[in-house]
Amino acid sequence: MAPPHRTPLRGISVHRPSGPTRRSLLAGVAALGALGAAGCSRVASASNVEGGDLLDRLRAQGVARLGIAGEIPFGYISKDGELTGEAPELAKVIFKRLGVDRVQPVPTEFGSLIPGLASQQFDVVAAGMYINPERCEQVIFSDPDYQMLDSFIVRKGNPMGLRNYQDVVEKKARFATGTGYAEIQYAVEAGYKEGDILIVPDQVAGLNAVEAGRVDVFAGTALTTREVVKKSAKAEVTEPFKPIVDGEPHVDGGGFAFRPTETKLRDAFNAELAKLKESGELLRILGPFGFTEAEMTDLTAKELCGG
Numbered sequence: 001m002a003p004p005h006r007t008p009l010r011g012i013s014v015h016r017p018s019g020p021t022r023r024s025l026l027a028g029v030a031a032l033g034a035l036g037a038a039g040c041s042r043v044a045s046a047s048n049v050e051g052g053d054l055l056d057r058l059r060a061q062g063v064a065r066l067g068i069a070g071e072i073p074f075g076y077i078s079k080d081g082e083l084t085g086e087a088p089e090l091a092k093v094i095f096k097r098l099g100v101d102r103v104q105p106v107p108t109e110f111g112s113l114i115p116g117l118a119s120q121q122f123d124v125v126a127a128g129m130y131i132n133p134e135r136c137e138q139v140i141f142s143d144p145d146y147q148m149l150d151s152f153i154v155r156k157g158n159p160m161g162l163r164n165y166q167d168v169v170e171k172k173a174r175f176a177t178g179t180g181y182a183e184i185q186y187a188v189e190a191g192y193k194e195g196d197i198l199i200v201p202d203q204v205a206g207l208n209a210v211e212a213g214r215v216d217v218f219a220g221t222a223l224t225t226r227e228v229v230k231k232s233a234k235a236e237v238t239e240p241f242k243p244i245v246d247g248e249p250h251v252d253g254g255g256f257a258f259r260p261t262e263t264k265l266r267d268a269f270n271a272e273l274a275k276l277k278e279s280g281e282l283l284r285i286l287g288p289f290g291f292t293e294a295e296m297t298d299l300t301a302k303e304l305c306g307g
């Protein structure tokens with residue numbers, strides 16, 4: 001995988017996707033440092049105690065730190081300053097059942113989530129991250145709590161008729177997506193030159209780029225794009241579609257990421273998640289964020305990691 005670097009693109013500095021390299025780790029730590037994660041230092045020092053089992057330590061502390069990427073509806077801080085979204089709300093329920101009373105947000109960019117997890121900035125990634133083989137080399141995942149398709153943000157009326165990644169390539173559309181997003185790879189698999197992708201910090205920057213005519217299309221999850229265009233008079237969202245992965249139409253599944261050593265915490269988390277799926281409570285927790293029966297899934301992390 002290509003190391004992260006900055007490449008000038010039509011006069012714009014773009015941040016390329018993060019990889020499992022030391023450079024990306026340091027970039028993530030730097031990004032987190034810049035964010036200043038106020039209020040996290042006390043907990044951070046408590047959980048940085050070496051050795052022991054993380055679940056036991058979280059129980060003793062009474063709080064788990066969640067890495068989020070400010071993405072509605074997956075994980076974000078509400079207008080009232082409250083941590084919410086499908087992943088944090090689910091994490092609240094599961095951690096409580098595991099004996100950890102509180103969760104606390106650590107916001108960062110999506111592309112800094114895995115480096116931030118690796119460098120102990122938080123205990124779990126709770127950002128609805130898609131489970132894929134490349135990420136499974138760096139972290140361990142819970143089973144997915146939802147499945148999802150992609151959509152595009154385009155200008156009103158979809159003037160270039162963009163409905164999937166193949167259209168983007170064939171119609172030579174100017175393409176943007178978010179830092180570290182799986183959608184980068186989907187465009188590349190369709191034949192888009194990676195160096196020509198405009199990488200933006202998040203979906204709001206993506207919407208702005210479409211509205212301002214800097215790009216023709218921004219790709220993200222069907223729910224993210226649908227949410228963010230609600231704020232726009234100039235842009236619309238396309239019908240959800242399956243990206244092509246390894247030559248086949250693909251359905252993504254998103255879950256929670258843990259450091260590779262934290263198998264005990266991941267397994268305990270998974271056991272509670274399975275109970276919530278079984279009882280139907282999962283849909284009741286995710287429903288307020290736009291998830292329906294169609295997003296419920298039997299996919300497993302093992303399948304999505306490539307067996």
Ligand SMILES: CC1=N[C@H](C(=O)O)[C@@H](O)CN1
Binds near residue numbers: 181183
């Ligand atoms: C929830 C989410 N999933 C995708 C990913 O995992 O790469 C990206 O679209 C970023 N946001």
